[in-house]
Amino acid sequence: MKGYKLAIVGATGLVGQEFIKILGQRNFPAASILLLASDRSAGKKLFVTHREVEVKETTTESFKGIDIALFSAGTETSRYFSPIAAQSGAVVVDNSSAFRMVSTVPLVVPEVNPEDIKWHNGIIANPNCSTIQMVVALYPLHRVNPIKRIIVDTYQAVSGTGSAAVDELTTQAKQVIEGQTTIPHVYPHQISFNLLPEIDVFLDNGYTKEEWKLVEETKKIMHDEDIAISATCVRVPV
Numbered sequence: 001m002k003g004y005k006l007a008i009v010g011a012t013g014l015v016g017q018e019f020i021k022i023l024g025q026r027n028f029p030a031a032s033i034l035l036l037a038s039d040r041s042a043g044k045k046l047f048v049t050h051r052e053v054e055v056k057e058t059t060t061e062s063f064k065g066i067d068i069a070l071f072s073a074g075t076e077t078s079r080y081f082s083p084i085a086a087q088s089g090a091v092v093v094d095n096s097s098a099f100r101m102v103s104t105v106p107l108v109v110p111e112v113n114p115e116d117i118k119w120h121n122g123i124i125a126n127p128n129c130s131t132i133q134m135v136v137a138l139y140p141l142h143r144v145n146p147i148k149r150i151i152v153d154t155y156q157a158v159s160g161t162g163s164a165a166v167d168e169l170t171t172q173a174k175q176v177i178e179g180q181t182t183i184p185h186v187y188p189h190q191i192s193f194n195l196l197p198e199i200d201v202f203l204d205n206g207y208t209k210e211e212w213k214l215v216e217e218t219k220k221i222m223h224d225e226d227i228a229i230s231a232t233c234v235r236v237p238v
């Protein structure tokens with residue numbers, strides 16, 4: 001069959017499911033799609049363009065013969081398996097933050113810096129979701145009149161944390177409505193009927209990791225270290 005041999009690492013997760021959906025919608029020229037996750041999901045079946053495909057455990061042998069590997073299985077999984085996939089000959093597109101700020105890895109938003117793909121060494125990083133939306137809007141302005149300062153506030157849904165967070169919001173919303181006590185697991189505080197001005201951990205500079213990603217990733221993508229950026233990121237119960 002003609003086309004690329006694809007692997008999706010994290011196929012059972014929220015992002016992995018979107019990968020599968022969009023590949024189908026766009027009729028991506030895939031010769032085969034290998035669905036990978038952890039050992040927890042091995043054997044599970046998922047639909048890929050109306051066909052059931054079995055999920056396999058990700059191992060060091062998973063990437064033999066793979067042309068493109070899409071990773072969305074968390075930072076640690078990417079850090080371990082992406083170099084192995086790249087060494088096996090696959091081009092890795094990594095959705096985690098593992099390689100975004102590594103100088104030898106391009107951080108690419110197709111609408112802004114597609115030319116950076118050319119210098120990849122097997123791994124291409126995909127930015128944080130807030131960064132992507134912001135630079136797509138700002139880059140055309142920046143090209144006409146260079147931006148000196150950005151003050152950005154984001155209000156981010158629980159889906160950005162993954163499927164466990166979506167479940168936590170649903171459970172807590174029910175508990176609050178029924179007058180029960182909520183016990184947070186995914187977030188440090190109750191998220192239902194609440195706003196948390198804290199996404200990821202706080203850094204020594206007073207920003208959270210999520211806020212600092214907006215600062216650093218924007219400069220790398222726009223190739224401009226001089227833009228002054230201040231970010232505030234808030235998790236909201238949607």
Ligand SMILES: NC(=O)c1ccc[n+]([C@@H]2O[C@H](COP(=O)([O-])OP(=O)(O)OC[C@H]3O[C@@H](n4cnc5c(N)ncnc54)[C@H](OP(=O)(O)O)[C@@H]3O)[C@@H](O)[C@H]2O)c1
Nearest residue numbers: 010012013014015037038041072073074096159160162163
């Ligand atoms: N959600 C978003 O909007 C968003 C946006 C941009 C980037 N990202 C990034 O994408 C990644 C995944 O996010 P998500 O929201 O899809 O999370 P999620 O819903 O929690 O899914 C996590 C996925 O990773 C897999 N996984 C976990 N440990 C693994 C391991 N050791 N080996 C192989 N697979 C493993 C899980 O497989 P099992 O089913 O076996 O547990 C599952 O498929 C994260 O790095 C996240 O930061 C998320």
